Amino acid sequence: MKLIASDLDGTLLNEIGQVSENNAAAIKKAVDQGIRFVVATGRSWDSASKPLQAAGITSPVISLNGATIYDEDGELLHEVKMNRDVAKEVLSVCREAEMYLEFFTNKGIYSASREYFVEVLVDIMKSANPNLTEEEIRANAHLRFQNEPVEFIDDYDLIFEMDDVVIYKILGFSLKPEKLAGVRASLGKEKELVITSSGDINLEFNHPQAQKGVALKNLADRLNIPMEDIVAVGDNWNDVSMLQAAGKGIAMGNASDEIKQLADGVTKSNIEDGVAALIESILIGKN
Missing domain, CATH: 3.40.50.1000 (HAD superfamily/HAD-like)
Incomplete structure (x- = not known):
């Protein structure tokens, strides 16, 4: 090899x-x-x-x-790059399902809620690291802000008003399996979109390439x-x-x-x- x-x-x-x-x-x-x-x-x-x-x-x-x-x-x-119209469609469907989203772009990560952001990370880390204490998990969750730039905005729609922003990936979270399944079903036939997952409570949206x-x-x-x-x-x-x-x-x-x-x-x-x-x-x- x-x-x-x-x-x-x-x-x-x-x-x-x-x-x-x-x-x-x-x-x-x-x-x-x-x-x-x-x-x-x-x-x-x-x-x-x-x-x-x-x-x-x-x-x-x-x-x-x-x-x-x-x-x-x-x-x-x-x-x-993700097609911007496809990204808008992902936003619309995920917003209807009340999913928490992160937009990964050439300008860093955009999120709409710092508090929700931390709670989602805590839930992920709890399931992945059952031996860690709540205090340790929350400390690790806050490290995310040190590891990469995260900008919190009032509305995800603002991303599409920035002409110089390139969207690479959208990451969505929900603690409700039926919500994830519904979003996957709604967007599954979009030809310019591939949907994967890196855990039980998330969906990752990318261009097929x-x-x-x-x-x-x-x-x-x-x-x-x-x-x-x-x-x-x-x-x-x-x-x-x-x-x-x-x-x-x-x-x-x-x-x-x-x-x-x-x-x-x-x-x-x-x-x-x-x-x-x-x-x-x-x-x-x-x-």
Whole structure:
């Protein structure tokens, strides 16, 4: 294998949002042996780069599910914009369903309520990290404001009045499964929209060309690496396109059974350094 592509949350990152020492050491060992490493995440570049820098990892980053691709130096290589009329339709349907929304743009993230923003993050972190206390979860939630720019506006419609704003992704949350299902059903036939998810309480809206699998192919072509020489690893539905596009797609041990069934294999969970275990198996096969 010539390239390893890894998701972040629930995959490379542990329960406190960090790259473990074992994962970092395994990545550096693979790079030293000539294997390229790439991160593919639903996060923005700003948010994705923080845990990587803390672990001493430098790599290209496929961010916002594939809407943007950055090189090792943080330079934008490629972008896929959402159609503004489609984005307006997403806003309309999600607003009717009373969903909380975040707009990811070239100017940062736009949200309509700081309080709701924190409560949504707390709910996400509670389900993902049941061992953390309420105080720890709220402290981690507030770190989001330090990791990437979030601007709170009175009305989402204001975004569409800004001619210089490019919309890359819309992220919507609801604690009601029937609301999520209804929105997915209402927007599912829109040809210029792909709907994925990175958790049980959210939906992610992108242009069809802004998917991890498409972006991974784009980056692989730039690096002259055949897709069959790539291993991709992830844990959720927004990872499926790259798990299926890569020569070998590996699901995390903490992934759902549905994701595991779509993958070619399964590694350990994110809190058991599953990425490191995968890399070690690749290096053993290489030698």
